[in-house]
Amino acid sequence: MYPRARQHGLLVDRVGDETIVFDVERKEAHSLNRIASIVWQHSDGAHSLSEIASVLTRELDVQANESIVLYALDKLSSVHLLEGDETTELGHSTTRRDVMKRVAAVGVAAIGLPAVLTMTAPTPAMAASGGDTLPVDPGPD
Amino acid sequence: MSCGVTAPGAICFEAYGVPIELRASDAELLDALLRVVTPGASMSAVASPEIGYSLFAAGEHYAISRGVRRVAQGTNVEELLDLLESELHFEVAVAARTRLFVHAGVVGWNGGAIVLPGRTHAGKSSLVAALVRAGATYYSDEYAVLDDDGFVHPFARALGMRDKTGRTNRVDPRTIGRVGDAPLPVTRVIATRHVAGGAWRAVPMSRGETVLALFDNTLAARSRPADALRILSVVARHADGFRGERGDAAAAVEQILTLDPSDQSIPR
Numbered sequence: 265m266y267p268r269a270r271q272h273g274l275l276v277d278r279v280g281d282e283t284i285v286f287d288v289e290r291k292e293a294h295s296l297n298r299i300a301s302i303v304w305q306h307s308d309g310a311h312s313l314s315e316i317a318s319v320l321t322r323e324l325d326v327q328a329n330e331s332i333v334l335y336a337l338d339k340l341s342s343v344h345l346l347e348g349d350e351t352t353e354l355g356h357s358t359t360r361r362d363v364m365k366r367v368a369a370v371g372v373a374a375i376g377l378p379a380v381l382t383m384t385a386p387t388p389a390m391a392a393s394g395g396d397t398l399p400v401d402p403g404p405d
Numbered sequence: 406m407s408c409g410v411t412a413p414g415a416i417c418f419e420a421y422g423v424p425i426e427l428r429a430s431d432a433e434l435l436d437a438l439l440r441v442v443t444p445g446a447s448m449s450a451v452a453s454p455e456i457g458y459s460l461f462a463a464g465e466h467y468a469i470s471r472g473v474r475r476v477a478q479g480t481n482v483e484e485l486l487d488l489l490e491s492e493l494h495f496e497v498a499v500a501a502r503t504r505l506f507v508h509a510g511v512v513g514w515n516g517g518a519i520v521l522p523g524r525t526h527a528g529k530s531s532l533v534a535a536l537v538r539a540g541a542t543y544y545s546d547e548y549a550v551l552d553d554d555g556f557v558h559p560f561a562r563a564l565g566m567r568d569k570t571g572r573t574n575r576v577d578p579r580t581i582g583r584v585g586d587a588p589l590p591v592t593r594v595i596a597t598r599h600v601a602g603g604a605w606r607a608v609p610m611s612r613g614e615t616v617l618a619l620f621d622n623t624l625a626a627r628s629r630p631a632d633a634l635r636i637l638s639v640v641a642r643h644a645d646g647f648r649g650e651r652g653d654a655a656a657a658v659e660q661i662l663t664l665d666p667s668d669q670s671i672p673r
Contacts, residue, residue: 275631279638282613286630293620293634295613383617385626388499392508392524392624 267316267337268309268347285345291385294343299324300378303336304345336378343382417454420446421550422502425493426454430461437482441490443497444560445550456496458489487573494562498548498624504558505629505636508622509549511557513542513585514662517592518557520549520644522622528599528654530565532661535654537582539662544585549619555639556588591640594618595661596648603652605660615646 275286281298283305296304302323306316313330320328340346414435416427420443427442429435438460442448459470460482468478469489477488498506510521510529519541523529530546537543545560552558561584563575578584596610596618610618619637620626626633647664651657 275634277634277638279616279641280612282611284613284616284634284638286634288630291627293617293626293630295611295617297611297613381614381617383621385630386621386623387627388495388624390524391622391626392495392498 265313266309266311267307267313269304269307269340270345270347274345286385287344290344292343293383293385294345295381296340297376297379299332299376300336300339300380303333303378304340307337307340307346309347332378339378339380343380345380416442416448417451418442418446418448419451420497420501421504423456423497423500424451424454425497426451426457427493428457428459430459434460434462434467434482437486438489441486441493443494444562445558455500456493458493460485460489487575490562494547495624499628501625503552505551505633506624507549507551507619507637508547508624509619510546511544511549511560512536513544513589514540515592516589518544518549518589519593519595519661520557520591520619520640521595521597522549522619523596523598524622528651530567531599531654532597532651532657534564534566534576534581535658536661537578539658540582541662542583542585543578543581544589548624549591551591551636551640552588553636553639555591555636555643557591558588559585561585591644593664594640594644594646595664596646597651597657599654600650600652603650605649605651605657607647607649607660607664610646610648612641612646614648615641615644618646618648 273288275288277284281301283296283301285294285296287294299320302320303316306319311319313333316333317328317330320326320332337346414428416435416438418425427438429438457472461468465480466478467480467482467485469476469485476492477485479485507520507522508524510523510533512519512533521529521532533543533546543561544557545562546564547562548560550558550560561578564578565573566576567573594615616634616637619640620633623633623637
């Protein structure tokens with residue numbers, strides 16, 4: 265499996281270790297935390313899951329494995345940031361609970377799991393009127 | 406259609422790249438219209454107004470039209486002017502080309518700006534007023550006006566303070582404290598909302614969360630997403646972000662002004 269990040273129809277900016285992505289078609293803004301950003305940046309169709317896990321290990325100085333990469337790909341796929349439907353190739357999705365079981369022993373949990381915050385761009389009337397302004401905590405699956 | 410500054414019965418100005426014309430049926434109403442001119446606007450001749458409103462009197466009634474469409478009428482001209490001001494500022498905020506408007510209260514503090522993004526009824530005005538009474542400098546209770554470098558500019562309209570009946574009363578900010586007149590770098594973004602009986606509890610936001618908290622209140626989020634994300638990312642690189650609920654505005658002021666980002670432990 266060689267995941268490929270979607271390229272078209274996206275505006276991308278970096279802020280610190282995080283990546284901000286705006287989906288022009290869906291009018292959605294996403295904030296990828298550091299670990300999700302690394303997985304997304306290396307989803308170029310040339311890196312396998314194990315190679316991306318190796319990148320995580322190197323850049324984050326933790327022992328990462330394919331489970332956490334799959335978890336990140338699940339998150340990215342669910343908000344349409346991957347080409348095709350990469351994570352269903354293996355016939356299942358990876359839940360936070362699965363990942364926590366597998367990574368607890370190797371230290372990745374200490375730096376946090378891959379997370380993608382998403383919000384729909386407000387219309388002008390929404391931005392200027394009633395509504396919830398607090399970013400939504402991604403929370404557990 | 407064109408409008409000169411001295412055109413009879415009209416006020417013309419440009420606000421943030423948007424040409425505007427206001428007309429009135431008599432000199433007294435035209436004079437009254439001066440108070441709704443957008444803060445930061447420059448009075449100038451306008452070749453082709455993009456936004457145009459008219460205020461006219463008919464007997465004891467007054468009416469406001471946008472183009473040929475009547476948008477409001479009544480006997481209380483002050484209430485109509487409040488409505489016109491709100492509508493005009495909203496239209497400018499959406500159409501602005503030289504600045505980015507985020508629905509937020511803004512005060513200056515220690516050489517930087519504290520931006521409080523939030524929508525109507527989030528309690529922005531009361532919190533801004535309490536901060537100004539505590540020594541902060543007033544910038545706006547409605548819009549954070551951001552330039553390309555992420556600096557916030559004054560949009561010092563009269564504060565809109567709601568009373569217990571829900572009616573909005575206008576308060577001249579100079580009667581409660583200082584008013585800012587120069588752009589400031591944003592040093593804090595605090596996404597908070599009033600919850601009756603609540604207590605202040607601030608949670609640090611990551612830089613990405615801070616961008617989204619501002620983006621969620623950006624008037625041009627859909628029409629200028631590239632500009633919005635670029636400018637908001639600049640802001641988030643230099644500002645510390647917090648989110649949370651708060652109770653009474655006066656009780657939250659001290660905590661807001663003394664927030665110490667170094668006490669927080671989230672990765673940046």
